[in-house]
Amino acid sequence: MNVRRRITAAAAGALITIATLAVSGPATAATPSSTPVHDGITHEENPRVPEGAVWTEHYFPSADHSGVELHADVLRPANLPQRAITPVILAVGPYFGHAGQTGPEGWAQTGPSNRFEDFTSGTNLFARGYTYVMVDLRGFGGSTGCLDWVGPGEQADVKAAIQWVAKQPWSTGKVGMYGKSYDAVTGLVGNNLRLPALKAVVAQEPVWNMYNYLFSNGVPRPNVTGTPNAYNGIATMAGLSDDSDRYKANADYEVSHPECLADNLTNNNNPDLDSPYWRARNLAAKAKGTSTPLFITQGFIENNTKPEDAEEYLDNHRGFERGWMGQWEHVRGNETNGAGQLLQGRAGFFDEVMRLYDHYLKGAKPSVQDPAFAIEDNTGGWRAQSSWPTSASSRTTADLLNGQYVDDGIASALAANADADQQWDMEHYTDPSPLAASNRAPMQAAADTHSYFTWSTPTTSRVRITATPDITLNASATGNVMVRLWDVAPDGTAVMFDENVALIERAGRVTFDLKSTDWTFELGHQLGVQLGTIGSGSWRDTPSGNTIQVSRAKLGLELQNPRYDVPTQGDRSPFLDTYLRQFTRTLTDVGEGTFPLAVRGRP
Structure with a gap:
C-alpha cells in the first residue's frame, strides 16, 4: 500500500x-x-x-x-x-x-x-x-x-x-x-x-538494569509511580x-x-527483582558474553540514571570497551553550561565517538590512540586506565561494629525533599537538594538512635575507593536499612559520597551493593560507615518501627593507590562542586577507628 x-x-x-x-x-x-x-x-x-x-x-x-x-x-x-x-x-x-x-x-x-x-x-x-x-x-x-x-x-x-x-x-x-x-x-x-x-554502541548515562530506576533492593524509589505516569x-x-x-x-x-x-502503571510496580518481569529487563545480567564494541559514559554522582549494575554489565561484556566516568550529573559528553564549561569536563567527545564509528563501521584505523577509560575522581583529576575497574585495585573487607537502630523512617541527615507525585521521565529528572544542604548542619553521630557508625583509622597515605562497594550484615528483625559512606576530614568535615538501601524481608543475612564510586581519601581522613533507617523523603519506604540489631556486618571495598595514576586530559566537572555543597556535613563524636583503609601490597 x-x-x-x-x-x-x-x-x-x-x-x-x-x-x-x-x-x-x-x-x-x-x-x-x-x-x-x-x-x-x-x-x-x-x-x-x-x-x-x-x-x-x-x-x-x-x-x-x-x-x-x-x-x-x-x-x-x-x-x-x-x-x-x-x-x-x-x-x-x-x-x-x-x-x-x-x-x-x-x-x-x-x-x-x-x-x-x-x-x-x-x-x-x-x-x-x-x-x-x-x-x-x-x-x-x-x-x-x-x-x-x-x-x-x-x-x-x-x-x-x-x-x-x-x-x-x-x-x-x-x-x-x-x-x-x-x-x-x-x-x-x-x-x-x-x-x-x-x-x-555509544551509550551515555544509561540504566543498566531497569529495576534500579524504580526500586532499590525491594524499596520503592520516590518516582515509582511518577516515571510510568511521565511516559504515559x-x-x-x-x-x-x-x-x-x-x-x-x-x-x-x-x-x-x-x-x-493502565498496564504501564501496574506491570512495573513490582519490588521483586527476581520476578519474571524484572529478569527480562536485567540488561546487566543479559550482557553476559556479548561483544559489540561499546563506548559508555557514567556519572558516579549521577542524579538520575545512577551507577548501579554498571560494573556487572561491563564485567559480563567481553568486547572492546571505552568509557568516560566521573563526577557529573545526567548530561551528554559534549554538553556545556552557560559559561562554556564542558559538563563532563573532558574535551573531544565527538572526536572519540567518530573514531569509534569510523573504525568499526568503515574500517578506518584511528590515527589517535584514545585511552580505554578516562576516569575523573572527586579531586577533579583525570586518569587513563586500560579497564574499569582496573586490575591494579585491591580487594579488602572491613569488619563493622555491631549496633542497633530504630527503623522509624527518620533519617538523621540529608533527607531529600522528594515529591512522590511529580512525573519524572528518564531524560529530565534530577534529585532534589537535601533540606539541610544550605547550612551544612552538624550531625550528632554517636547519640543518634536512628543509625550508628563504624570508623576506619586515619589514612596514612592517599587511597581511593573505586568500583562497587558491597555490604553484608545480619539483621535481627524485618524493616529497612540504609548504608552511607562518608569521607571524614580530621576536623569532622565530612562528605557523604555513596549510599544504598535495602528491604529486610526477614530476620537474618542481608547482602546488597552500594553505587559504583571513585573517591580519593586524603592523608589523615577516615571512612565513616553509617547503618540505619531510611529517610522517608528519599525513598518511599514504610518504616517497620522495629529496633533492628545488626551483627557480623562486613563492607567489601576495592582500593586503589593514586600514586600510580596515569594522567589524561580533562577539567573538573562543574557539578562536583554542587554535589560537595549539597552533601557536606560536620560529624561529631568521630571515633578513632577499628579497621585500616589502605591498599595492601603496594606502597
Whole structure:
C-alpha cells in the first residue's frame, strides 16, 4: 500500500510532497521494503530538516509478530544519490515524536526530531557519509503498540530496527547505535541481542538494569509511580496537524487503547527483582558474553540514571570497551553550561565517538590512540586506565561494629525533599537538594538512635575507593536499612559520597551493593560507615518501627593507590562542586577507628 503525505512549506505555505512510502502489509508478512520513490525533503524545503540532509519517513513491523508497526525518520546525506550506500547510525527510543521529545514543543510544522541535532551537526555526520535513523519505540511517536519499559516488546523493536536499517538498499549493512538516557538503554539492548549488523554502541548515562530506576533492593524509589505516569504522558502526545493520517492514527494508539496506560502503571510496580518481569529487563545480567564494541559514559554522582549494575554489565561484556566516568550529573559528553564549561569536563567527545564509528563501521584505523577509560575522581583529576575497574585495585573487607537502630523512617541527615507525585521521565529528572544542604548542619553521630557508625583509622597515605562497594550484615528483625559512606576530614568535615538501601524481608543475612564510586581519601581522613533507617523523603519506604540489631556486618571495598595514576586530559566537572555543597556535613563524636583503609601490597 502506498501512502502520499503532504506538508506546508515554510517559505510560501505551498503544499509539497514529503515522500511516497512503501509500507508494510500484515505483521506476519516478510520484512517489507520501505524505500521512498523520490528524494524526500531537504532543509531548504523544511527548516526542521538538518542542513546537509534529506528526510524521509518509513514504517515496518516489530520483530515479535505482534502487529506493532514502527515508525522511522531517516536522514540521508543530501550530497549523495538516493541509493548510495552508507553506514547507518541508529537511535531508538521514546523521545523522537514529531511534536516534541517529552511534551509538545510548539512546532509550526511537522518534521524529524532535533533530539540529537547537536550530534549530527557537531560531527558533520552527513558530510562524513553516514545515514542517521530515528525509530520510535512502540507506543511513542508514530509507532503503535503498548509501551513496555524495555521489556521483550521493546527489545523486539530494537531488533527490528537494527535488521531493517541493515537491509535497506542505501545501507552498507553496518550499524552503530547512539543515545543518552533511555535511548542509551536501547543501545545496551542492541548489544545484548548479538546481531551481526550492529558494529558499535555509544551509550551515555544509561540504566543498566531497569529495576534500579524504580526500586532499590525491594524499596520503592520516590518516582515509582511518577516515571510510568511521565511516559504515559509522552506516549499520548498527538501528531501535528500536517502529519500524515497514518502517523496521527499511530500516535493516538494509546488514547484508543487505554489498557496500555493502565498496564504501564501496574506491570512495573513490582519490588521483586527476581520476578519474571524484572529478569527480562536485567540488561546487566543479559550482557553476559556479548561483544559489540561499546563506548559508555557514567556519572558516579549521577542524579538520575545512577551507577548501579554498571560494573556487572561491563564485567559480563567481553568486547572492546571505552568509557568516560566521573563526577557529573545526567548530561551528554559534549554538553556545556552557560559559561562554556564542558559538563563532563573532558574535551573531544565527538572526536572519540567518530573514531569509534569510523573504525568499526568503515574500517578506518584511528590515527589517535584514545585511552580505554578516562576516569575523573572527586579531586577533579583525570586518569587513563586500560579497564574499569582496573586490575591494579585491591580487594579488602572491613569488619563493622555491631549496633542497633530504630527503623522509624527518620533519617538523621540529608533527607531529600522528594515529591512522590511529580512525573519524572528518564531524560529530565534530577534529585532534589537535601533540606539541610544550605547550612551544612552538624550531625550528632554517636547519640543518634536512628543509625550508628563504624570508623576506619586515619589514612596514612592517599587511597581511593573505586568500583562497587558491597555490604553484608545480619539483621535481627524485618524493616529497612540504609548504608552511607562518608569521607571524614580530621576536623569532622565530612562528605557523604555513596549510599544504598535495602528491604529486610526477614530476620537474618542481608547482602546488597552500594553505587559504583571513585573517591580519593586524603592523608589523615577516615571512612565513616553509617547503618540505619531510611529517610522517608528519599525513598518511599514504610518504616517497620522495629529496633533492628545488626551483627557480623562486613563492607567489601576495592582500593586503589593514586600514586600510580596515569594522567589524561580533562577539567573538573562543574557539578562536583554542587554535589560537595549539597552533601557536606560536620560529624561529631568521630571515633578513632577499628579497621585500616589502605591498599595492601603496594606502597
